Amino acid sequence: xxxxxxxxxxxxxxxxxxxxxxxxxxxxxxxxxxxxxxxxxxxxxxxxxxxxxxxxxxxxxxxxxxxxxxxxxxxxxxxxxxxxxxxxxxxxxxxxxxxxxxxxxxxxxxxxxxxxxxxxxxxxxxxxxxxxxxxxxxxxxxxxxxxxxxxxxxxxxxxxxxxxxxxxxxxxxxxxxxxxxxxxxxxxxxxxxxxxxxxxxxxxxxxxxxxxxxxxxxxxxxx
Numbered sequence: 253x254x255x256x257x258x259x260x261x262x263x264x265x266x267x268x269x270x271x272x273x274x275x276x277x278x279x280x281x282x283x284x285x286x287x288x289x290x291x292x293x294x295x296x297x298x299x300x301x302x303x304x305x306x307x308x309x310x311x312x313x314x315x316x317x318x319x320x321x322x323x324x325x326x327x328x329x330x331x332x333x334x335x336x337x338x339x340x341x342x343x344x345x346x347x348x349x350x351x352x353x354x355x356x357x358x359x360x361x362x363x364x365x366x367x368x369x370x371x372x373x374x375x376x377x378x379x380x381x382x383x384x385x386x387x388x389x390x391x392x393x394x395x396x397x398x399x400x401x402x403x404x405x406x407x408x409x410x411x412x413x414x415x416x417x418x419x420x421x422x423x424x425x426x427x428x429x430x431x432x433x434x435x436x437x438x439x440x441x442x443x444x445x446x447x448x449x450x451x452x453x454x455x456x457x458x459x460x461x462x463x464x465x466x467x468x469x470x471x472x473x474x475x
């Protein structure tokens with residue numbers, strides 16, 4: 253199951269991350285990171301990188317869906333600019349992602365922590381993390397670079413020191429570039445943190461067991 257995630261920037265870089273849900277884990281496998289370009293350029297470049305792939309979902313920073321007040325004449329959004337047919341570039345339709353900072357930060361930490369329910373997508377080893385990144389290289393130039401670097405660089409805002417120990421706020425340090433990190437946040441916010449659990453069948457001689465058996469028999473008679 254493939255997904256694209258957008259963090260649009262006007263003066264800042266625009267970042268798109270491509271993710272795959274595979275074998276119970278999540279993999280960031282492609283990155284687009286370009287500044288100082290028109291939306292029509294971004295649209296064409298994202299479409300070219302996507303090729304003929306089919307996506308289960310396309311998420312974006314919820315701020316691109318906001319209109320300014322009617323008093324200011326705001327009837328158009330950045331999201332509208334990505335999907336309008338007026339531009340000579342493929343249309344892109346985005347859904348607003350969850351921007352809950354604290355919940356998504358914890359979700360990323362949960363996915364990066366090795367757990368018995370996760371298996372490494374290459375080696376099959378377990379316990380393993382639930383989130384992986386394919387790094388950019390000469391042989392694979394469209395892999396992740398800024399997404400990895402910025403995710404690793406994030407830290408809480410330092411409030412000072414007490415007795416030589418640094419005290420941190422719950423807020424993130426805004427001086428650290430986060431366009432690539434936000435893409436990871438939006439993706440993880442819209443997906444689960446734990447391996448999918450197998451459906452548990454009710455034990456024999458239980459009420460739930462006989463109730464399910466009766467329902468199956470009724471369905472067979474109807475068929």
